[in-house]
Amino acid sequence: MINIKDLSLTVDKLTIFNSANINIPKDKITVLVGPNGVGKTTLLKLISGVIKPQSGTIEKNCKELFYLPQRIKYPQGITLQEYIESSFYKQNWKWFLSKEEKQKVSEVLELLELMDKKETLIDNLSSGELQKANIALGLVSNADVLLLDEPTSNMDLINQIKVLDIIKKLTQKGVSSIIVLHDINLSSSYGDYFVGISKERKIITAEKKDFIKAEILNEIFGINFKVINSEEDFHIQIFN
Amino acid sequence: MNKTKKIIVILILLILLIMSLYLAMYAGYKDIGINMLCKAFNLGDDTESVILSVLRYPRALKAFIAGCCLALSGMFMQSVSKNPLAEPYITGISAGAGLGIVLSILFFNSANYSVFGFVGALLSSAIVIACSGFSKFSITKLILIGLSMNIFVSSLISLIILVNPMKSYMMMLILSGGVTNNEIISNKMLLILFLLALLVCSIFIPKLNYLRLDSDLIEANKSNKYLYTVVIIVLASFLTSLSVFAAGILGFVGIIAPQISRMLLGQDYRWLFVSNILIGSSLILFADYIARTIIYPLQVPLGLVVAFIGAPVFVYFLTRKGDMFRD
Numbered sequence: 001m002i003n004i005k006d007l008s009l010t011v012d013k014l015t016i017f018n019s020a021n022i023n024i025p026k027d028k029i030t031v032l033v034g035p036n037g038v039g040k041t042t043l044l045k046l047i048s049g050v051i052k053p054q055s056g057t058i059e060k061n062c063k064e065l066f067y068l069p070q071r072i073k074y075p076q077g078i079t080l081q082e083y084i085e086s087s088f089y090k091q092n093w094k095w096f097l098s099k100e101e102k103q104k105v106s107e108v109l110e111l112l113e114l115m116d117k118k119e120t121l122i123d124n125l126s127s128g129e130l131q132k133a134n135i136a137l138g139l140v141s142n143a144d145v146l147l148l149d150e151p152t153s154n155m156d157l158i159n160q161i162k163v164l165d166i167i168k169k170l171t172q173k174g175v176s177s178i179i180v181l182h183d184i185n186l187s188s189s190y191g192d193y194f195v196g197i198s199k200e201r202k203i204i205t206a207e208k209k210d211f212i213k214a215e216i217l218n219e220i221f222g223i224n225f226k227v228i229n230s231e232e233d234f235h236i237q238i239f240n
Numbered sequence: 241m242n243k244t245k246k247i248i249v250i251l252i253l254l255i256l257l258i259m260s261l262y263l264a265m266y267a268g269y270k271d272i273g274i275n276m277l278c279k280a281f282n283l284g285d286d287t288e289s290v291i292l293s294v295l296r297y298p299r300a301l302k303a304f305i306a307g308c309c310l311a312l313s314g315m316f317m318q319s320v321s322k323n324p325l326a327e328p329y330i331t332g333i334s335a336g337a338g339l340g341i342v343l344s345i346l347f348f349n350s351a352n353y354s355v356f357g358f359v360g361a362l363l364s365s366a367i368v369i370a371c372s373g374f375s376k377f378s379i380t381k382l383i384l385i386g387l388s389m390n391i392f393v394s395s396l397i398s399l400i401i402l403v404n405p406m407k408s409y410m411m412m413l414i415l416s417g418g419v420t421n422n423e424i425i426s427n428k429m430l431l432i433l434f435l436l437a438l439l440v441c442s443i444f445i446p447k448l449n450y451l452r453l454d455s456d457l458i459e460a461n462k463s464n465k466y467l468y469t470v471v472i473i474v475l476a477s478f479l480t481s482l483s484v485f486a487a488g489i490l491g492f493v494g495i496i497a498p499q500i501s502r503m504l505l506g507q508d509y510r511w512l513f514v515s516n517i518l519i520g521s522s523l524i525l526f527a528d529y530i531a532r533t534i535i536y537p538l539q540v541p542l543g544l545v546v547a548f549i550g551a552p553v554f555v556y557f558l559t560r561k562g563d564m565f566r567d
Contacts, residue, residue: 048460067460073322075452077506089450093443095510119242121506137453147460 001026001145001176002047007056009042016042019056020203022195026061027171030178031191034220038197040180041070044147047178062176066143068134070150070180074122080129081105081118084136108136111166127154135163139170146170146177153182164190184225188212188234196220212236246511249504253518260525264300265292268533298427302419303528304521305434306487307497311520312441313479314494315501315512319448320472321382322455324499328361328480329491331386335393336364337477337484342397342411346404354425354433357484361477364389369473394489417488418542419528425485437479441513444472448509490543493520496554503557523550 002024009017016039024030032040045051047058048067075083088101109115112132117125122133131154138146146167152160160183167177168190181187187194194211196204198220204211212234217225228235310328317326328334340360344353368389372382394415401411425433447468451458483490497520498512505511527545534540 045456045460050456050460065460067457069454069456072454072457074454075507077502078452078508079506082506082508083453086449086453089446093446095442095446137457 028192034197302486307521307524309479309483310493311497311516315498327494332389337361337481361481
């Protein structure tokens with residue numbers, strides 16, 4: 001679905017990508033893993049088009065992308081509901097939202113269990129709730145590719161699982177996701193395809209069963225892992 | 241904030257506007273009786289009618305248009321730059337329009353001043369925005385470059401006025417700010433252009449509700465953001481030049497009207513559009529009433545009165561609701 005060929009990017013004399021080739025499959029959850037500062041966020045920005053590569057091509061076979069940056073500036077003085085409704089002013093020029101659009105906002109709020117907060121000013125929401133609000137923006141956006149940069153970093157465990165479950169369900173409806181996740185166990189239970197970037201900026205791409213292996217994880221993170229493999233479920237322990 | 245509260249706020253602002261309009265048209269050295277209201281559109285030859293049609297109506301029209309345009313222009317600029325300080329005066333766009341007009345007075349005596357005013361406003365905004373990074377505005381950079389632009393262009397205008405004493409009177413009118421009878425553009429033309437600008441604004445208002453989202457998020461999700469930015473800047477420049485045609489270079493309105501609106505109504509631009517029109521125009525109409533009556537027969541410069549009224553009101557709102565600016 002997304003084919004990256006010979007991608008090169010140098011920022012401040014630091015080579016982040018040097019003719020990298022990455023192919024990201026359709027209708028799957030692709031997880032980007034790797035230590036801090038190796039270029040996971042940069043890769044998402046390149047795919048989203050926020051920054052342009054110095055050389056190489058990024059071929060995108062999708063209708064519409066939704067990119068959720070890691071750091072977001074929020075408008076002040078609007079409620080959660082109005083925040084999500086903002087998305088609908090994108091395509092059309094009308095002053096008022098239709099009933100269907102309002103209905104869709106309600107459905108998404110219901111799905112993310114934010115219904116009781118819909119009249120709350122977004123200035124007063126917790127970080128986890130704000131992240132859920134941003135996921136809601138993605139869900140109402142009609143995009144068929146979601147690029148999510150650490151979407152669950154401020155959420156409690158239950159919400160992390162809920163949000164990832166929702167994203168997982170979307171893959172059956174033809175919505176592919178590319179996610180940066182730091183929890184390796186969550187990654188291994190929700191990811192279908194993996195792109196790992198090591199400290200030495202080596203890029204390893206593989207399906208889950210070929211990726212969740214001690215030697216590959218060791219190479220990427222530079223620490224020792226133990227992978228306990230029971231059929232399709234993996235459990236990963238860290239030995240340091 | 242729920243809808244009823246917003247409607248009440250708008251109604252209160254509307255009452256303020258009507259009061260200011262009344263003061264601007266019917267009160268003053270010669271108070272014109274309320275009975276004249278009844279035949280407001282059917283004026284005769286008596287003194288009161290002449291005062292109304294020749295002095296008060298055009299003056300009120302100009303004040304109204306200047307206030308609306310400055311407030312809306314400020315709102316647009318603050319929305320695209322995501323910067324509460326962006327404003328036509330501070331960023332030098334008003335001065336750019338002023339320079340355009342001054343140059344046209346200087347070199348093309350009979351030519352259309354308004355075209356030059358608009359081109360001047362557009363050029364100065366283009367320079368400011370291009371220098372501060374096109375799609376990703378750096379907050380401090382935009383303001384600092386705008387400030388430099390403002391000082392540079394204002395000084396240039398002063399210099400031109402100094403070395404051209406023959407034509408300085410009309411140029412001074414533009415620089416000092418005030419709704420006197422400058423003849424930059426006919427009232428009819430001004431009104432037509434203003435209505436046209438309002439129409440274009442109302443088309444773009446809902447888009448601002450999308451553009452209030454994070455700029456990286458918008459940029460990736462639709463590549464049209466660039467286009468909207470350009471259109472909105474052109475629109476803001478056009479509004480600014482209209483305000484300069486109507487009332488010369490006036491500061492402060494473009495910053496306080498949008499800010500007070502936001503503090504009252506949040507950040508739904510459909511409501512802000514209405515409240516900016518109401519607050520901006522009331523402020524200038526009321527300030528102009530004070531300016532022409534307080535030490536009659538002398539007139540206080542309009543800019544001074546705007547500052548005297550605007551600053552305390554603005555500070556009051558900031559102290560009450562200033563936590564909106566805590567980032």
